[in-house]
């Protein structure tokens with residue numbers, strides 16, 4: 167059995183993760199943490215009635231009393247780095263879906279994970295379709311180096327651009343190398359009209375509207391043709407097989423991995 171603590175348990179993702187961990191044969195739900203729902207029963211968050219497990223408000227004390235093998239974190243961009251470090255310092259393996267890290271934070275997590283020989287998976291997207299979309303985009307940029315990314319999410323999302331869009335841009339930049347797209351003479355008549363520039367002219371456009379869950383289109387332009395690669399998560403269930411896979415695979419790691427593509431795709 168893999169003993170799991172779910173952090174951010176009352177959130178949109180946290181509630182799905184609680185159900186997934188509760189229902190899997192090889193995982194045991196040890197604790198649920200979320201200041202928003204402190205004192206409530208974790209079963210109520212899952213919609214199955216009382217299971218006799220009170221949601222805790224403080225991660226540190228919950229880790230120390232529950233002593234889980236794995237912490238799954240779907241919290242907020244402002245708290246996730248601290249949460250991950252708190253878990254690693256207690257030799258609890260983090261599986262982190264929360265987005266909004268900067269590259270320096272990712273590096274410090276990698277260093278800490280290696281130092282404590284405690285596995286960690288940070289994955290901006292757990293949906294297999296999204297991972298394929300990123301992989302296909304990285305492949306396509308060899309032939310279509312001019313690319314822009316449009317990501318579309320629900321209007322309660324805190325970070326922009328999405329972690330998936332950043333990861334996609336990183337993979338594309340890594341593959342296409344030195345390249346600068348777009349015109350240096352371009353003028354933006356309304357600031358922001360051309361989206362945010364990642365590197366080398368790759369623009370990321372973030373749409374936030376009710377009705378969306380998580381969607382991304384990677385657009386390539388070439389001589390007399392365009393190519394679009396699109397993925398849509400129409401429900402948060404789409405992320406759950408990936409979360410469960412990560413919970414299982416992190417048990418065998420002694421370092422941090424950034425991106426589930428490094429776990430599921432053959433090299």
Ligand SMILES: NC(=O)C1=CN([C@@H]2O[C@H](COP(=O)(O)OP(=O)(O)OC[C@H]3O[C@@H](n4cnc5c(N)ncnc54)[C@H](OP(=O)(O)O)[C@@H]3O)[C@@H](O)[C@H]2O)C=CC1
Pocket residue numbers: 173174175176177178179180199200201202225240241242243245262263264265266289290291292293329405
């Ligand atoms: N990797 C992936 O595949 C996916 C990643 N995500 C990412 O996951 C994150 C969460 O998304 P979502 O579930 O929609 O967000 P929600 O806002 O619905 O959930 C986050 C929950 O965490 C709680 N919270 C805030 N601070 C803490 C803390 N310090 N400790 C414990 N809980 C805390 C929040 O409470 P309060 O509301 O009071 O702040 C809230 O209940 C986002 O960064 C999102 O981008 C989302 C989907 C898929």
Ligand SMILES: O=C(O)C1=N[C@H](C(=O)O)C[C@H](O)C1
Pocket residue numbers: 265290291319320323324327328329330331379380381
């Ligand atoms: O906030 C969300 O909902 C999502 N966040 C992740 C991201 O920022 O990429 C993953 C997915 O897009 C859903």
